[in-house]
Amino acid sequence: xxxxxxxxxxxxxxxxxxxxxxxxxxxxxxxxxxxxxxxxxxxxxxxxxxxxxxxxxxxxxxxxxxxxxxxxxxxxxxxxxxxxxxxxxxxxxxxxxxxxxxxxxxxxxxxxx
Amino acid sequence: xxxxxxxxxxxxxxxxxxxxxxxxxxxxxxxxxxxxxxxxxxxxxxxxxxxxxxxxxxxxxxxxxxxxxxxxxxxxxxxxxxxxxxxxxxxxxxxxxxxxxxxxxxxxxxxxxxxx
Numbered sequence: 724x725x726x727x728x729x730x731x732x733x734x735x736x737x738x739x740x741x742x743x744x745x746x747x748x749x750x751x752x753x754x755x756x757x758x759x760x761x762x763x764x765x766x767x768x769x770x771x772x773x774x775x776x777x778x779x780x781x782x783x784x785x786x787x788x789x790x791x792x793x794x795x796x797x798x799x800x801x802x803x804x805x806x807x808x809x810x811x812x813x814x815x816x817x818x819x820x821x822x823x824x825x826x827x828x829x830x831x832x833x834x835x836x
Numbered sequence: 837x838x839x840x841x842x843x844x845x846x847x848x849x850x851x852x853x854x855x856x857x858x859x860x861x862x863x864x865x866x867x868x869x870x871x872x873x874x875x876x877x878x879x880x881x882x883x884x885x886x887x888x889x890x891x892x893x894x895x896x897x898x899x900x901x902x903x904x905x906x907x908x909x910x911x912x913x914x915x916x917x918x919x920x921x922x923x924x925x926x927x928x929x930x931x932x933x934x935x936x937x938x939x940x941x942x943x944x945x946x947x948x949x950x951x952x
Binding site for chain 1: 869871873878879880881882883886927931933936937938939940941942943944945
């Protein structure tokens with residue numbers, strides 16, 4: 724079965740640079756979520772989109788923005804990167820039947836140096 | 837705001853034996869969903885089992901089952917016939933309804949070690 728696809732899988736950036744993370748949900752899923760997981764921590768919710776509209780928002784820094792496109796894929800844009808942004812970023816998707824289940828992608832490991 | 841508490845930072849179990857991971861949550865809502873996710877060393881988040889709050893029957897998925905006590909706001913995970921591949925971090929998670937776009941609220945996690 725098709726899963727959530729995230730790219731890139733690994734990303735190394737320097738402080739003050741910009742990063743763009745991409746997420747391709749499971750086919751026919753209409754809801755996308757972004758989570759950030761620091762080392763030894765549980766995933767923290769950033770933002771979600773349902774049918775291309777922002778649905779819920781967590782503790783997402785103003786330096787971050789995201790959107791969901793017409794094909795339902797989503798991008799998380801991160802600017803003025805800080806060392807503390809180094810983390811594993813998950814995208815999850817839900818929808819189409821058992822819509823309350825969120826299926827996670829493999830994550831993008833972002834390292835800021 | 838909803839909170840999820842996993843009071844066991846780490847648990848160990850002998851291969852082929854049974855282990856129970858604890859989870860409690862706090863909410864004023866009457867309808868919600870609860871989940872257990874597994875995160876092995878690969879860091880992939882894998883959905884293990886779900887429970888709808890309106891259902892009294894405890895969910896089961898093969899060797900995994902839950903003990904859902906709504907009044908006590910308790911949601912424990914039982915793993916039977918533990919296998920080496922069960923070694924992972926396990927997260928309990930809460931989902932408020934309506935669920936379109938609603939976030940999962942996670943507990944801090946429990947590291948499960950399986951001894952051969």
